Amino acid sequence: MxxxxxxxxxxxxxxxxxxxxxxxxxxxxxxxxxxxxxxxxxxxxxxxxxxxxxxxxxxxxxxxxxxxxxxxxxxxxxxxxxxxxxxxxxxxxxxxRLGPWPDTLAGLERLRSRFTICTLSNGNLGLLADMAKNAGIRWDLILSAEVFRHYKPDPETYLGVCDIFDIEPGEMMLVAAHRSDLRAAAACGCRTAFIERPLEFGPAVANDVRRDPAFDLHARDLGDLADQLGCA
Amino acid sequence: MxxxxxxxxxxxxxxxxxxxxxxxxxxxxxxxxxxxxxxxxxxxxxxxxxxxxxxxxxxxxxxxxxxxxxxxxxxxxxxxxxxxxxxxxxxxxxxxRLGPWPDTLAGLERLRSRFTICTLSNGNLGLLADMAKNAGIRWDLILSAEVFRHYKPDPETYLGVCDIFDIEPGEMMLVAAHRSDLRAAAACGCRTAFIERPLEFGPAVANDVRRDPAFDLHARDLGDLADQLGCA
CATH class of the missing domain: 1.10.150.240 (Putative phosphatase; domain 2)
Known part of the structure; x- marks a missing residue:
């Protein structure tokens, strides 16, 4: 359980x-x-x-x-x-200055109403803060490899998030469009949600977004994830 | 200049x-x-x-x-x-779960419209994130002694903020109700704003909030600071 x-x-x-x-x-x-x-x-x-x-x-x-x-x-x-x-x-x-996907702002707001939402990015803190301010994204906490002095997929990053919030790995879910990231989080005991981003690598690349049973959730986008997690 | x-x-x-x-x-x-x-x-x-x-x-x-x-x-x-x-x-x-002062939310929103606003607190990241979520405070970035592994007034904290945003010390202003904190920031080359918090130590303590010429700005509260900094 x-x-x-x-x-x-x-x-x-x-x-x-x-x-x-x-x-x-x-x-x-x-x-x-x-x-x-x-x-x-x-x-x-x-x-x-x-x-x-x-x-x-x-x-x-x-x-x-x-x-x-x-x-x-x-x-x-x-x-x-x-x-x-x-x-x-x-x-x-x-x-x-990277721009959000069309579903990002509304999806994150719904998720934030029910969960604590944070970044876990290899991007540095200044970059992530500028991006959030510029795009209008509201995180509860911005966390970065820079805090842990380890880049993902090192386990120190996933376990570092749990330590900061004083929670067990099973109380944290990584949300990502990348299988290697999710696999590394799962290996630490964290939960996982895969997000389909078919256009991540541009229109010329057919990005594989098929469902992978290794992950707890599979969502079309962040709105779909909010639906699956029962957010209003 | x-x-x-x-x-x-x-x-x-x-x-x-x-x-x-x-x-x-x-x-x-x-x-x-x-x-x-x-x-x-x-x-x-x-x-x-x-x-x-x-x-x-x-x-x-x-x-x-x-x-x-x-x-x-x-x-x-x-x-x-x-x-x-x-x-x-x-x-x-x-x-x-600490609650904001009456001027905090509106003052910070005005300041955020013109500046990047972050915390620099000895409180840990999880504490500061919970507090902001609970109180409805919107920071551009939550920074803590925990990121720098040094507590204020160690210079690593003030200079650490400048490093994270890739700015010179003179481009950062510390906003605080405590002289020792402000003096340490000034010694690093940062700008300083003193905020009067006469009730910080409760109704029984007469907290000294007199103007100190050592600091760049002296404000009654965060709304007054926003006025002095020309925020809409």
Whole structure:
């Protein structure tokens, strides 16, 4: 018999906000000679390897803003794009301006009426605070890998959320669009909800959103999750 | 010439919420044979010495919830009050239920429209999140000594806020009702705003709220601060 869930912890990039679409639109507007879709894909594909360098200890603790900037500089060099420092800084902060999916704001408000809702993101605290303020998202608490000095999927992150709220792992549910994240949370004893984000990687990629029986819940979007969790 | 302030960081206990009044009312309702005013004063007076034991390394990192509980158990023993474990746990969590001052909610909303507003409290993250949810306070980011593993007035806390938002110390203003907190922030190069809280220590204590020229701003309450900072 599972204890009742008290805290919903949300993955953010892809689950709550549309990184691909936001970046593609900003890059297309800059007219850099690379398609926004390709640029977004390249930027994001540098992300897991960069974090893995931190997770393996090759790099000391480095926040995502700085990892994003390292990857951005490589992309610009590879494509021979000339951008001055101010423009690079501004473009790098597009991750602070990512827009929510259409169901995000209303879905989170319904979930917040019944649960404590927090982020559990590899994004740094400043990034997540800017994003929430900009998008109008109201979290009960913003938590980040930066607090735990461990990136997901390290268990210190999921168990860190439970510790902060003084709850058992079974009283926390991770909400995410990514199976590896959910599997790692489940391995810590947390509950799991998979969210379908068919367009996370842009219109050109057929993202697999099939139901996986390994997870406790499977929802079309955050409104569907609120329905399944009995929120008004 | 100072750079413009971007982030307002708030002390919480006493500055934003009325710890004395909330605790006194809850304790009086329990009819323990000690006046709520005395109980609140005793509990709070154990707080600085307990934190100092952590700051000096006598105690390892210990969050405020646990320090509050140690002090509570001592008070109950001193007064020969018999409370079972569930009742002690509930009473200890009164710090998660502290109520805002009458000007807090409206003042913070005005300040939030122009600045990024965050907490910088020695209270732990779970406590601050519960308090904000319960009181209806909307922070852009909840920051705590728990994130920095240092208690105020250690400089790591004030400088930690600046680091998280990637700003210079002069772009952060600490808002607090306590001179020692403000002096420590000023020593780090941060701006300072003193808030008058004449009733912080209850009706029996004449709390000194005179203007101190050492601080950049002096405000009657958070609405007055919003006026002085030109918020709509």
């Amino acid at each position: 599972n204890p009742p869930v008290k805290v919903l912890a949300f993955d953010v990039f892809g689950t709550v906000v549309d990184w691909h679409g936001t970046i593609a639109r900003e890059v297309d507007a800059l007219d850099l000679g690379v398609s926004g879709n390709d640029f977004a894909t390249e930027w994001r594909s540098g992300y897991a390897p960069a974090m893995d360098r931190v997770r393996k200890g090759e790099l000391g603790w480095t926040r995502i803003d700085d990892l994003h900037r390292m990857i951005l500089d490589e992309i610009l060099e590879r494509h021979g794009i000339d951008l001055d420092e101010a423009a690079r800084r501004h473009l790098n902060l597009v991750w602070h | 100072n750079p413009p302030v971007k982030v307002l960081a708030f002390d919480v206990f006493g500055t934003v919420v009325d710890w004395h009044g909330t605790i006194a009312r809850e304790v009086d309702a329990l009819d323990l044979g000690v006046s709520g005013n005395d109980f609140a004063t005793e509990w709070r007076s154990g707080y600085a010495p307990a934190m100092d034991r952590v700051r000096k390394g006598e105690l390892g990192w210990t969050r405020i919830d646990d320090l509050h509980r140690m002090i509570l158990d001592e008070i109950l023993e001193r007064h020969g009050i018999d409370l079972d474990e569930a009742a002690r746990r509930h009473l200890n969590l009164v710090w998660h």
